[in-house]
Amino acid sequence: MPNPDVVHTVDDLRSWPPAGVHLAVLGMPVAHSISPAMHNAALAEMTRRDSQFADWRYYKFEVDSRHLREALDAFYRTGFRGLNLTVPHKVEALDCIDDVAEDARAMGAVNTLLRTDRGWKGYNTDGFGLGRALGEAFGVKLAGQTVLLIGAGGAARAAAVYCLEQNCAQLTIVNRSADRLEELGNRLRQLGYGDRLRTYTADQPFDVAPRSVVVQATSLGLKERDSLPFEPARIPADAVVMDMIYNPAQTAFLKALGERGVATANGLAMLVWQGVRALEIWCGAEIPVECMRKAAQKV
Numbered sequence: 001m002p003n004p005d006v007v008h009t010v011d012d013l014r015s016w017p018p019a020g021v022h023l024a025v026l027g028m029p030v031a032h033s034i035s036p037a038m039h040n041a042a043l044a045e046m047t048r049r050d051s052q053f054a055d056w057r058y059y060k061f062e063v064d065s066r067h068l069r070e071a072l073d074a075f076y077r078t079g080f081r082g083l084n085l086t087v088p089h090k091v092e093a094l095d096c097i098d099d100v101a102e103d104a105r106a107m108g109a110v111n112t113l114l115r116t117d118r119g120w121k122g123y124n125t126d127g128f129g130l131g132r133a134l135g136e137a138f139g140v141k142l143a144g145q146t147v148l149l150i151g152a153g154g155a156a157r158a159a160a161v162y163c164l165e166q167n168c169a170q171l172t173i174v175n176r177s178a179d180r181l182e183e184l185g186n187r188l189r190q191l192g193y194g195d196r197l198r199t200y201t202a203d204q205p206f207d208v209a210p211r212s213v214v215v216q217a218t219s220l221g222l223k224e225r226d227s228l229p230f231e232p233a234r235i236p237a238d239a240v241v242m243d244m245i246y247n248p249a250q251t252a253f254l255k256a257l258g259e260r261g262v263a264t265a266n267g268l269a270m271l272v273w274q275g276v277r278a279l280e281i282w283c284g285a286e287i288p289v290e291c292m293r294k295a296a297q298k299v
């Protein structure tokens with residue numbers, strides 16, 4: 001069997017062994033991805049209960065976005081059961097696949113592909129991951145909540161659609177650039193969510209409602225020298241705040257909020273739960289969540 005610990009390329013598919021059930025994450029870069037560790041740990045645990053999973057393996061492939069369509073065809077021809085897509089493929093993949101789940105179409109991005117007789121079917125499990133992570137960390141359900149979403153990129157897009165679909169009472173989105181904010185706002189209004197939606201650019205004043213659920217979905221905080229994505233003092237002490245970033249485990253934003261007594265959580269549980277949902281889609285069996293979480297925490 002090929003080595004799941006190394007980064008593969010599409011060229012490797014030419015000599016890919018036919019035996020076994022193959023899964024993979026496609027990205028660029030992809031070497032840092034935690035997904036192979038999480039999924040292979042879960043599959044090893046599942047094999048202990050059911051030997052049918054003994055030859056299931058999850059790999060990582062570096063794929064250039066210029067060749068995504070050809071790559072997806074090659075993975076299909078080679079017989080892969082499922083794929084995860086990460087940066088920069090989540091949006092472009094929509095134009096390359098044969099069927100898309102309704103919520104993923106609304107989000108405008110897919111992160112999970114399932115092999116079907118008619119080709120790849122796309123799903124987006126990021127919203128599900130966020131919802132389960134919020135429940136786990138703070139005991140909140142999105143229905144009826146006032147949500148503040150910081151950011152309007154790909155991850156924010158999935159989060160926004162999911163929050164609205166889960167019947168949050170109000171969604172406020174704040175973003176640095178007006179163009180991406182407007183694009184997301186227009187998309188959500190076209191989907192019929194305009195009455196529960198407010199959008200602001202970072203320089204526009206607005207109040208954050210008491211007891212808000214705050215989701216930090218910008219990339220600010222990945223690097224040590226990054227500025228804060230939002231002024232912590234504007235967030236009420238009774239809010240709960242999830243930063244989608246999980247590495248570092250505590251961003252400067254979460255640290256500042258924690259010092260003010262605000263309940264916070266990082267994005268690791270979201271990552272784990274989006275993976276759990278993807279594996280469920282591929283195999284339809286019960287997934288050992290704690291085993292995936294342990295593997296993710298180790299990386």
Ligand code: NDP
Nearest residue numbers: 151152153154155156176177180217218219244267270271
């Ligand atoms: P995108 O590149 O699509 O979006 C980036 C966002 O960050 C945009 O809103 C962008 O604003 C904002 N941003 C970037 N730089 C700055 C800056 N200097 N000042 C202000 N705003 C800035 O990224 P993704 O949406 O794919 O990912 C966002 C984050 O979420 C990443 O950290 C990623 O790791 C994390 N993530 C976590 C997941 C999990 O499972 N935990 C899943 C998916 C993502 P603008 O529009 O103005 O450029």
